[in-house]
Amino acid sequence: MTYVFLQHYWCFVVALLGAILVFLLFVQGANSVAGSLGSTAEGRRLIYNSTGRKWELTFTTLVTFGGAFFASYPLFYSTSFGGAYWLWMLILFTFVLQAVSYEFQNKIGNFLGPKTFQFCLTLNGILGPLLLGGAVATFFEGSNFIVEKGNLVNSQIGMTPVISSWANASHGLDALLNPWVLVFGFAVFFLARTLGILYIMNNIDDEDIRSRGRSRLIGAAVPFVLLFVAYLVHLLLKDGFAYDPATGVIFMEPYKYLHNLLDMWYLLVLLLIGVVLVLYGIGKEMVNCKSSSCKYNGIWPAGIGTVLTVLALLLCSAWNNTAYYPSTADLQSSLTMQNSCSSEFTLRTMFYVSLLVPFVLAYIVYAWRALDKKKITREEINTSQHTY
Amino acid sequence: MYLLSIDPAAIDWARAQFALTAIYHWLFVPLTLGLGLIMAIMETKYYRTGDVFWRKTAQFWQRLFGINFAMGVATGIILEFEFGTNWSNYSWFVGDIFGAPLAIEGIVAFFMESTFVAVMYFGWEKVSKGFHLASTWLTGIGATISAWWILVANSWMQYPVGCEFNPDTMRNEMTSFLDVALSPYAVDKFCHTVTSAWVIGAVFVVAVSAWYLLKKREAEREMAQKSLRIGAIVGLIASVLAAITGDESAYKVAEVQPMKLAAMEALYNGGPDQSLTAVAWVNPFVQPDYQNEEEAPLRIAIPYGLSFLATRSLHGYVPGVNDILKGYTREDGMVEPSVQEKMERGRSAIETLAAYRQAKAEGADEATLSPLLSTLKEDFPYFGYGYIRDESELVPYIPINFWAFRVMVGLGTLFILFFAFILFLDWKKKDIASMNWLLIAAIILLPCAYICSESGWLVAEFGRQPWTIQDMLPVGASVSNIGSSAVATTFWLFLVLFTVLLAVEISIMLKQIKRGLNK
Numbered sequence: 015m016t017y018v019f020l021q022h023y024w025c026f027v028v029a030l031l032g033a034i035l036v037f038l039l040f041v042q043g044a045n046s047v048a049g050s051l052g053s054t055a056e057g058r059r060l061i062y063n064s065t066g067r068k069w070e071l072t073f074t075t076l077v078t079f080g081g082a083f084f085a086s087y088p089l090f091y092s093t094s095f096g097g098a099y100w101l102w103m104l105i106l107f108t109f110v111l112q113a114v115s116y117e118f119q120n121k122i123g124n125f126l127g128p129k130t131f132q133f134c135l136t137l138n139g140i141l142g143p144l145l146l147g148g149a150v151a152t153f154f155e156g157s158n159f160i161v162e163k164g165n166l167v168n169s170q171i172g173m174t175p176v177i178s179s180w181a182n183a184s185h186g187l188d189a190l191l192n193p194w195v196l197v198f199g200f201a202v203f204f205l206a207r208t209l210g211i212l213y214i215m216n217n218i219d220d221e222d223i224r225s226r227g228r229s230r231l232i233g234a235a236v237p238f239v240l241l242f243v244a245y246l247v248h249l250l251l252k253d254g255f256a257y258d259p260a261t262g263v264i265f266m267e268p269y270k271y272l273h274n275l276l277d278m279w280y281l282l283v284l285l286l287i288g289v290v291l292v293l294y295g296i297g298k299e300m301v302n303c304k305s306s307s308c309k310y311n312g313i314w315p316a317g318i319g320t321v322l323t324v325l326a327l328l329l330c331s332a333w334n335n336t337a338y339y340p341s342t343a344d345l346q347s348s349l350t351m352q353n354s355c356s357s358e359f360t361l362r363t364m365f366y367v368s369l370l371v372p373f374v375l376a377y378i379v380y381a382w383r384a385l386d387k388k389k390i391t392r393e394e395i396n397t398s399q400h401t402y
Numbered sequence: 403m404y405l406l407s408i409d410p411a412a413i414d415w416a417r418a419q420f421a422l423t424a425i426y427h428w429l430f431v432p433l434t435l436g437l438g439l440i441m442a443i444m445e446t447k448y449y450r451t452g453d454v455f456w457r458k459t460a461q462f463w464q465r466l467f468g469i470n471f472a473m474g475v476a477t478g479i480i481l482e483f484e485f486g487t488n489w490s491n492y493s494w495f496v497g498d499i500f501g502a503p504l505a506i507e508g509i510v511a512f513f514m515e516s517t518f519v520a521v522m523y524f525g526w527e528k529v530s531k532g533f534h535l536a537s538t539w540l541t542g543i544g545a546t547i548s549a550w551w552i553l554v555a556n557s558w559m560q561y562p563v564g565c566e567f568n569p570d571t572m573r574n575e576m577t578s579f580l581d582v583a584l585s586p587y588a589v590d591k592f593c594h595t596v597t598s599a600w601v602i603g604a605v606f607v608v609a610v611s612a613w614y615l616l617k618k619r620e621a622e623r624e625m626a627q628k629s630l631r632i633g634a635i636v637g638l639i640a641s642v643l644a645a646i647t648g649d650e651s652a653y654k655v656a657e658v659q660p661m662k663l664a665a666m667e668a669l670y671n672g673g674p675d676q677s678l679t680a681v682a683w684v685n686p687f688v689q690p691d692y693q694n695e696e697e698a699p700l701r702i703a704i705p706y707g708l709s710f711l712a713t714r715s716l717h718g719y720v721p722g723v724n725d726i727l728k729g730y731t732r733e734d735g736m737v738e739p740s741v742q743e744k745m746e747r748g749r750s751a752i753e754t755l756a757a758y759r760q761a762k763a764e765g766a767d768e769a770t771l772s773p774l775l776s777t778l779k780e781d782f783p784y785f786g787y788g789y790i791r792d793e794s795e796l797v798p799y800i801p802i803n804f805w806a807f808r809v810m811v812g813l814g815t816l817f818i819l820f821f822a823f824i825l826f827l828d829w830k831k832k833d834i835a836s837m838n839w840l841l842i843a844a845i846i847l848l849p850c851a852y853i854c855s856e857s858g859w860l861v862a863e864f865g866r867q868p869w870t871i872q873d874m875l876p877v878g879a880s881v882s883n884i885g886s887s888a889v890a891t892t893f894w895l896f897l898v899l900f901t902v903l904l905a906v907e908i909s910i911m912l913k914q915i916k917r918g919l920n921k
Binding site for chain 1: 464471488491498513579911914
């Protein structure tokens with residue numbers, strides 16, 4: 015295993031975690047539309063009890079995504095989190111609210127009332143995917159930061175030798191002023207909502223919720239497709255952040271991301287399969303599920319398609335001599351796999367640890383199947399030992 | 403090239419925010435670890451006997467576990483990301499080493515915890531008894547493995563091993579994963595932390611059970627009596643183990659963080675044959691005049707106690723604050739330079755590194771670079787001292803360390819006696835349910851357990867100031883370049899949010915306890 019291989023491998027692992035995270039945002043997506051999907055208090059409770067059995071997986075994937083990024087690309091962790099402070103804090107804030115909301119909302123003694131925590135779930139359902147999508151868009155659009163490792167030993171700086179800084183006072187919120195960041199952010203938001211509706215229709219055996227799901231699916235899927243296609247076209251036509259591996263110099267290259275997909279044809283194939291699967295999952299539910307024999311399993315092709323699509327896009331932002339975290343303030347501060355990764359020793363050590371991932375995935379799938387063998391019903395919610 | 407102006411208050415706010423989130427997080431984690439063990443024991447009894455009583459008992463404690471667990475998760479996520487948001491320089495400088503345990507924690511522990519906790523709650527009617535029991539154990543084991551990796555990371559900050567500074571990448575890089583993961587400091591810290599968490603779980607179970615007995619709640623009487631017994635057994639074993647590992651922990655601190663030990667003991671001037679302070683008057687609100695005072699007033703001490711604790715010899719040499727500042731000879735004969743010398747060598751390391759970078763950029767040959775590298779290697783152990791402005795910065799706030807240590811040890815000893823006494827009464831077949839004074843004492847001990855646990859955290863973290871990484875990087879050089887107003891805003895936001903959520907949690911917990919075995 016060479017250092018270059020390990021850099022690519024860890025980029026793949028982090029991208030895969032990011033892709034799985036986007037799929038698992040169906041929890042947020044469903045919560046964002048819970049008020050409309052479940053027309054009654056009992057209907058909403060069904061939805062929260064359905065997503066409530068999966069929220070920890072989304073949460074854990076987010077934390078592991080952060081941890082894996084930290085271990086493999088510490089300069090990204092340091093620059094992005096320490097710079098785009100407000101953007102990340104907003105994301106974290108909504109996830110903190112979500113973490114307690116399930117358990118607290120309907121418990122006696124909750125003096126804030128169930129509606130407070132249901133509002134928190136909705137807030138996280140909207141802001142979580144939107145802001146995470148926005149953060150991912152900066153991988154293509156760039157961010158306002160400067161990295162200068164020399165600061166560590168620069169006597170002029172005195173006692174605070176910080177190597178990476180945000181170049182303006184907004185600390186990450188400036189990203190939301192970029193319309194393309196918003197387009198991508200909203201695309202992720204509507205994707206999460208689409209997946210959420212598909213998941214709820216699959217997981218809850220309730221005709222009222224399913225029929226509402228069918229009609230709400232159009233309202234989520236159509237904007238998602240439009241926004242996604244718009245961003246994809248923009249991405250393929252825009253100049254990208256390339257770097258020269260021999261000199262380490264970063265430069266703008268026209269159609270860089272288009273070139274990346276053409277150079278790495280397997281990513282293009284992955285992307286196309288992913289997009290087709292997402293569309294198939296949505297279409298299957300819209301067209302076929304008007305009959306009573308529908309299995310409501312559109313979530314699976316759409317979910318797998320989401321993972322493949324996001325994986326292809328994230329790899330396209332980093333592989334093939336591309337700066338995956340570009341700086342618009344100082345081009346040469348942009349982060350590449352090579353200038354921001356951990357040492358070969360650490361990447362190699364972590365490689366062995368990552369061999370546990372299939373085992374982890376296996377027990378997650380096993381436990382998931384065990385819990386979801388029987389769909390959630392109103393009766394179960396009223397008789398179960400533990401409900402939200 | 404880029405002149406940065408960092409508001410020094412940002413450092414204090416960053417510390418305050420991290421302390422706030424860590425203190426809140428540490429309110430919930432010990433109960434997760436402790437209750438996780440006890441409820442798993444109860445479910446095991448159900449699995450083995452098939453007695454529905456144990457199933458109901460396990461489910462009751464699992465309900466309380468769930469309320470607490472959510473808050474632990476909520477406060478935990480902030481902590482992980484705060485390394486990046488508030489300590490970005492630190493994240494770069496040692497991310498190569500520090501990031502690995504966090505990533506492993508996510509892959510190995512968090513997924514186990516989050517997958518099986520769902521089966522534990524929702525799987526009673528959906529999976530077999532054996533699978534359910536395994537899920538309950540795996541939830542607790544996942545939480546414990548998580549504690550292992552985060553404590554490995556924390557221990558590495560207190561005792562950095564298995565790494566080397568790379569002047570080309572300007573950061574520390576891991577050289578031995580096993581040294582990091584199995585550092586004796588980490589092993590001991592893990593054992594002490596987890597056993598003390600079991601004590602919290604035990605005190606919680608005993609206190610709740612005592613409340614039912616005090617209130618003469620017939621529906622919960624059997625559950626309370628049996629839970630109280632299990633709680634006391636777990637509590638006694640755990641508190642004895644916590645005392646043993648705590649002693650070992652103090653020994654390790656003496657070895658690698660002598661200033662922390664001096665602050666814990668308010669030992670201004672050390673020497674051989676040092677006695678262990680039982681009590682003394684150290685004003686909690688003022689840093690003592692350690693340079694001029696001989697020792698803390700009204701001191702009552704155990705002869706030779708500190709020497710034995712720190713060196714395992716009655717006559718061992720233990721340095722005080724002033725000895726460490728002025729330099730001293732360690733018990734093993736090694737000369738520890740004065741902090742002035744360390745500061746000079748630290749500055750020399752920084753300057754040498756700057757010269758090396760410049761020479762490298764100018765394409766200097768091996769003959770030019772080699773002497774710079776040897777100087778850097780020689781001075782690097784004191785690298786962090788180069789960022790220290792005044793030697794007084796190297797003395798942690800003594801009163802907090804002194805009192806927190808005594809509160810921790812005092813209450814820890816009390817728990818051993820309390821659990822032993824309960825088990826003695828149980829063995830003698832005394833009717834504990836009729837001893838109101840004992841039941842009231844059990845309830846009062848619950849907040850004491852939390853005070854004890856948080857005191858331990860204060861000793862560990864306040865005592866190492868000003869270091870983020872011992873001797874390598876002080877807090878001032880670890881912080882992110884964010885204005886103090888931004889961090890102050892998030893500090894207050896989190897303070898209000900966590901306090902409100904804590905109030906809701908306590909309210910829900912109390913109502914749930916009042917409800918008893920009824921769902």
